[in-house]
Amino acid sequence: MYNKTILIVDDDRDMHGLLRARLESEGYNIISAYSGEQALELIRERGLPHLVLVDIYMPGMSGLEFCRQLHTFTDIPVIMLTAESGSDVMVGSIELFAEDYIVKPFNARELVARVQRLMLRIRSFDYVTEPEMRIDEHLSINFGRQYVVVDGEHVDLTPTETKLLYILLSNLNQIVTLEFLLNRLWSRQEVFEDALRVHIHRLRAKIEDKAANRVYIMTERGLGYRLTVTNPQLIRYDFSNRKT
Template sequence: MSDGPTLVIVEDDADIRTQLAGYLEGEGFRVVGVDGGASLDRHLAAGPPPDLIVLDWMLPGEDGLSICRRLREGGGPPIVMLTAKDEDIDRVLGLEMGADDYVSKPFNPRVLLARIRAVLRRVHGNGAPANENAAETLRVADLVVDLGARRVTVGAARTEVLLTSAEYDLLHCFVTRPQRVLSRDQLLDWTRGRTADAFDRTIDVQVSRLRHKLDASGSTASALLKTVRNAGYILAAPVRPAP
């Protein structure tokens, strides 16, 4: 068996699940296939979490959006959604539920492979080139960002803020480039990679989600993420090394 990253494929069509598992195993992944939310829950309860979940949108019983939402509420692994819905509003809905990326059916397995690898790169090492001399741990307002551990905490008690990989990558871009206007195209490139379908609403949704998570944590930092009309976004505060 491969010692590569572990993937769970949640797909009710046994033929698609088997073919996709075989392809991804051939690319060096360890793959577990399950047919829905209940079997996914049993698998997650039985062992260590996978590195990534490939989640079909249209499932019998609990659908993929519902599964995605509750996994995100528990700080689950990154998710790439498979969807037959190809409208922008459907993509936005998937992102709002916490998906890190999406692939529209029918799809080329090589496209899915590229998306999986891009998400895993973001999880294990941000693709956005930051200042090489930057401190490993940064503070902005009451927020502390540990770049090495990809961990975000708030307040004197250092309470952890649970972010998805995409939300963390977006925050990483802001804290390593404070007080600079960052365009949507730049943020798309740095956080989602060249394989992603670039449309402005993607970044708008992710910024909204990041602000909501920071607000919910009690942090004041969300108010510092400012929208710059017709230009992009800016973290309107200095960032300094954290003690």
């Protein structure tokens, strides 16, 4: 049994029932909501699930609006369910940090496979649980609690920013390719390259100080990104044996 919880948000009760039955047969715990409003209320009452499946087009609060509100307080993985594959839908999903999307009608096996890939990706980030790791004189990181300390100031990271920084730091001063990052963070690299740029931009804004000419994340045009530390003090944890 997976013992992982999935929240299904879809006003189509027939579709909802099919999804629930199939995912429960795979060992997942299912929470059902038939509107965005109900889904948010369930999260407040029961806590966060491990994954959300949400239909984009629902009466009242749309799936996109639900995700916008959801991501004001969490960055849990989301798979969008949509009846179309137009660029507007893709862009909307990217901007709201959906991990993946699937177009209706879809094969149940395909959906289960995508859910399982995301669950494996969640489990694969086994973060350091010891206290803050000092990177250099300006930057410290706590992966377990998902924050950085920049020049003494505590700055929270989203789960995606934490994973991104973890991967880059695991390959300190080395180029990490776009393909590698996309495969580690999302299911569809051809869709989410723009989303990666957004996360890189936001992470830079949190840890860098351009006024002081302090830049950590370098863009290697056409290749990927590289985390550079001029005077590294990272001596408390060996990333070399980590699976990245």
